Amino acid sequence: MPTNSEALTHLIRTRNRDGGWGHGPAGGSWTEPTSLALLALRLAGQGKTPAAEGGLEWLSKQRRQDGGWSPCPAVRESTWVTALVLLVLHRYRTLTRQDSGFEWLLQVEGAESGWVSRVRRWLLSGNNQEIRFQGWPWFPGASAWVAPTALTIVAMQQLSPLVPHLTFAPRIDSASQFLLSRRCADGGWNHGSSRALGYDGSSYAETTGLALLALQGKSQQTMNRSNEMAIALLRNCRSVEGWSWLQMGLRAQGVTPPHVVPPVLNLRDHRETAIYLLANSFLQGTNPWTAT
Amino acid sequence: MDCNLNPGCTTKAPASHRPRLTRRAALCAATISASCGRILPKGPKPRVQIVRAEYDQDLYSIVRRILVDSKLDIKDRRVVLKPNLVEFDRHTAINTHPLVVHAVLEAVRSLGASHVLIAEGPGHRRVTWDLAEDAGYFKEIPRFEQSFVDLNIDKLREVQIPNPHSALRSLYLPTTVLAADLLISIPKLKTHHWAGTTLSMKNLFGIVPGGVYGWPKNVLHWAGIAESIADLHKLIPQHFCVVDGIVGMEGNGPIQGEPKAAGILVAGADMPAVDATCCRVMKIDPAQIAYLQLTSSNGQTNAERVIQTGESITSVAQEFKLLPALEPLRLRASS
Numbered sequence A: 001m002p003t004n005s006e007a008l009t010h011l012i013r014t015r016n017r018d019g020g021w022g023h024g025p026a027g028g029s030w031t032e033p034t035s036l037a038l039l040a041l042r043l044a045g046q047g048k049t050p051a052a053e054g055g056l057e058w059l060s061k062q063r064r065q066d067g068g069w070s071p072c073p074a075v076r077e078s079t080w081v082t083a084l085v086l087l088v089l090h091r092y093r094t095l096t097r098q099d100s101g102f103e104w105l106l107q108v109e110g111a112e113s114g115w116v117s118r119v120r121r122w123l124l125s126g127n128n129q130e131i132r133f134q135g136w137p138w139f140p141g142a143s144a145w146v147a148p149t150a151l152t153i154v155a156m157q158q159l160s161p162l163v164p165h166l167t168f169a170p171r172i173d174s175a176s177q178f179l180l181s182r183r184c185a186d187g188g189w190n191h192g193s194s195r196a197l198g199y200d201g202s203s204y205a206e207t208t209g210l211a212l213l214a215l216q217g218k219s220q221q222t223m224n225r226s227n228e229m230a231i232a233l234l235r236n237c238r239s240v241e242g243w244s245w246l247q248m249g250l251r252a253q254g255v256t257p258p259h260v261v262p263p264v265l266n267l268r269d270h271r272e273t274a275i276y277l278l279a280n281s282f283l284q285g286t287n288p289w290t291a292t
Numbered sequence B: 001m002d003c004n005l006n007p008g009c010t011t012k013a014p015a016s017h018r019p020r021l022t023r024r025a026a027l028c029a030a031t032i033s034a035s036c037g038r039i040l041p042k043g044p045k046p047r048v049q050i051v052r053a054e055y056d057q058d059l060y061s062i063v064r065r066i067l068v069d070s071k072l073d074i075k076d077r078r079v080v081l082k083p084n085l086v087e088f089d090r091h092t093a094i095n096t097h098p099l100v101v102h103a104v105l106e107a108v109r110s111l112g113a114s115h116v117l118i119a120e121g122p123g124h125r126r127v128t129w130d131l132a133e134d135a136g137y138f139k140e141i142p143r144f145e146q147s148f149v150d151l152n153i154d155k156l157r158e159v160q161i162p163n164p165h166s167a168l169r170s171l172y173l174p175t176t177v178l179a180a181d182l183l184i185s186i187p188k189l190k191t192h193h194w195a196g197t198t199l200s201m202k203n204l205f206g207i208v209p210g211g212v213y214g215w216p217k218n219v220l221h222w223a224g225i226a227e228s229i230a231d232l233h234k235l236i237p238q239h240f241c242v243v244d245g246i247v248g249m250e251g252n253g254p255i256q257g258e259p260k261a262a263g264i265l266v267a268g269a270d271m272p273a274v275d276a277t278c279c280r281v282m283k284i285d286p287a288q289i290a291y292l293q294l295t296s297s298n299g300q301t302n303a304e305r306v307i308q309t310g311e312s313i314t315s316v317a318q319e320f321k322l323l324p325a326l327e328p329l330r331l332r333a334s335s
Helices: A004-013 A031-043 A050-062 A081-091 A100-107 A115-125 A146-162 A168-181 A205-214 A220-235 A240-252 A270-283 B023-036 B059-069 B098-110 B128-134 B202-207 B218-223 B225-235 B271-281 B290-295 B324-329
Strands: B047-052 B078-083 B115-120 B148-150 B156-160 B170-174 B182-186 B188-192 B196-198 B239-250 B258-268 B307-310
Touching: A004 A031, A004 A270, A031 A050, A031 A081, A031 A270, A050 A081, A081 A100, A081 A146, A100 A146, A100 A168, A146 A168, A146 A205, A168 A205, A205 A220, A205 A240, A220 A240, A240 A270, A240 B128, B047 B059, B047 B271, B059 B098, B059 B239, B059 B258, B078 B098, B078 B202, B098 B115, B098 B182, B098 B239, B128 B148, B170 B225, B182 B202, B188 B258, B196 B202, B196 B271, B202 B225, B218 B225, B225 B290, B239 B271, B258 B271, B271 B290
Parallel strands: B047 B307, B078 B115, B078 B182, B115 B148, B182 B239, B188 B239
Antiparallel strands: B047 B258, B156 B170, B188 B196, B239 B258
């Protein structure tokens, strides 16, 4: 198992020539691994190094005209990764109150919570209550799902003080309700389909951790069974990513998880390496998502 | 919260939620039926092989024979093998068995392919390598790491869809797949709670990059599941299928169903014909599977239009349990 220092060195060494990070050593740069790598670098005190500056420059070049970011340069649509980039720019103090990315975040919602979908659902089932909450989709025009919604909540919570003139609070509240409405019967979260055709879905480690992170501050009564499920998932976790999100989610909930050795970090995927480093920062007492 | 995966769903899994024909699919199917209902279309009949197999047999020899019998032109070709990796659960029948994938890999290599990759982009979980490890791919497939591509995060190219069935006009697709001369779909023989069945064609959802469209690839649901399958089929014209039906899945597939031992591999170059044959093996009516009707341009989902080799359907058919909402898909004696 590589040490944190080795993982960080690997991350720095394997960045692309254009300044960004791909998912793996051979791939072109993508927005998500670049953003997560930048967060990890800053937490490790490497925020003013050429690696970090190169990453920031790559991100700034990828900004789209509508104010958002796409997952990678080949894609012509802005997506949920915009929230993550804004958080990174905020952490690196390169974000202004007038940034057009904020408006982009506010205008996007899951297609199912739009009025056409809600009327359709009401006509079909007589009930559209369950889709009234606004989460964020992975891709514009699709439904909202747990992971992009959770990460956007985390970003918005941090960005909110910077833009008091924008009404983030109702969206954060609605999105939190969205997450709670998608909680599985076992207490955790999967991708966002808690029940289908009368059958309960099973929760996943990674999305349960993410949702717990986003729902930080909810009452213990609301979160108890989710925390219990997260601990159960942690004990049987078979991915570094799942282990890392569970560590962060439980700690954000004020729960100290039992000691569970993580699966081996293969340094195969830069995104996974960065998430692991963020989790380790939390283990050492610094919440990587709130640390200014 | 109930059935919140599918944009068109309501809380009680109504008839509208079944994988039966949508209006668009129905119109297309009606056109096909009008042209081929009584007079079967001309043109070459697709060939589908059903071969008995078990995991503890010499699968390499069985698969190699299938490929040779199919006269598949593999020499000097770049081939991509596309298994179905879905979920952590090595004890059930969710994922394509690694021994089948390994057998296809070695058979394709032995027939002279210039380059063979295994590639998959799971639809719900981002942790592809961990899924592969848990499913036994690292253990059963030598040097798996060097042969595998995670299609969810591969390099991309936008591809226009000519005359799309779905609401999509283009898709970003992985260059690994687009650059291949042949894609071999290696799905599990499974029931599916939205599409009715998940076989070689539904397996194509796995080539759509989650890194762009997310987990799940919900854009495809909004564009129409059946129609999106038909569009993907159109975009990947050079394909072959080997369906892992040694142990399939019945009931609440593709994840929560029960293993069902069928003891067969089903193979062929015509995806709709192979999938229709699999449906009959599972005692499901292919005429009720919307994506098969959309892609059956040559009437190849009609049993009379298929050259069936190896085992007969009758000799291997077993009733795969269906969710109550999907019972209308059951193959009737008169179908």
